[in-house]
Amino acid sequence: MKPLIHPTEATYDYIADAIADKGYCVLPQLLHANMNNALQQRVMNLDEDDFKRAGIGREQDFQLNNTVRRDETRWLTLDNSIDKAYLDQMAEFRLAMNRRLFMGLFDYEAHYAHYARGAFYKKHVDAFKGESNRVLTTVLYLNPEWQEADGGQLFIYAADSDTVIESVNPNFGCFVIFLSEQFPHEVVKSYRDRYSIAGWFRLHDPLQAPLI
Ligand SMILES: O=C(O)CCC(=O)C(=O)O
Ligand SMILES: [Fe+2]
Numbered sequence: 001m002k003p004l005i006h007p008t009e010a011t012y013d014y015i016a017d018a019i020a021d022k023g024y025c026v027l028p029q030l031l032h033a034n035m036n037n038a039l040q041q042r043v044m045n046l047d048e049d050d051f052k053r054a055g056i057g058r059e060q061d062f063q064l065n066n067t068v069r070r071d072e073t074r075w076l077t078l079d080n081s082i083d084k085a086y087l088d089q090m091a092e093f094r095l096a097m098n099r100r101l102f103m104g105l106f107d108y109e110a111h112y113a114h115y116a117r118g119a120f121y122k123k124h125v126d127a128f129k130g131e132s133n134r135v136l137t138t139v140l141y142l143n144p145e146w147q148e149a150d151g152g153q154l155f156i157y158a159a160d161s162d163t164v165i166e167s168v169n170p171n172f173g174c175f176v177i178f179l180s181e182q183f184p185h186e187v188v189k190s191y192r193d194r195y196s197i198a199g200w201f202r203l204h205d206p207l208q209a210p211l212i
Contacts, residue, residue, distance in 0.1 A: 050074050093138075106204040107204075118191075137178050139199075141196050142195040157183065
């Protein structure tokens with residue numbers, strides 16, 4: 001089946017079925033073109049200073065490690081109207097998945113990522129069983145006219161193996177979703193500036209301070 005232009009109920013059905021069946025889904029397009037364009041303008045207009053070199057591990061454990069990843073990131077926040085439009089869209093997505101899959105997804109965090117020429121992110125998982133509340137990873141790509149030779153593909157590996165089951169070009173508007181604990185993945189070296197939004201749906205963390 002070839003879905004979609006903008007997430008309809010049928011689109012959410014298709015995604016939920018794919019997640020239930022195989023644990024991931026690659027969609028050539030998900031959002032309305034206007035939204036993709038606005039997000040692309042926004043990420044291109046961010047200053048180099050707005051981005052931070054991404055680290056490994058969470059929060060305080062922010063050791064930079066050139067051998068593992070070379071991307072730069074910036075969190076989306078509700079006080080920017082374009083960020084908010086995307087976060088609102090993902091809030092709808094979250095509820096749509098909860099209704100279909102009973103996943104109990106509680107919230108969503110997302111950052112813009114810039115991979116400069118030569119940047120990569122070696123094979124990793126986004127969440128370790130029992131150690132993180134990240135359950136579902138999303139990536140939206142914002143690169144018009146990407147060519148195979150530009151590199152920067154996302155490789156998704158079969159769980160616990162070196163077999164690449166999916167190679168995704170970071171084409172404009174393409175959206176990828178996968179179970180965070182299950183799929184090791186990698187961004188191969190990019191030969192062009194590469195822009196995306198990576199995000200994570202999370203379970204409620206009872207150790208986190210309550211929102212008052
Ligand atoms: O940009 C991508 O294709 C994946 C990024 C990623 O794996 C991450 O940020 O954890
Ligand atoms: Fe990742």
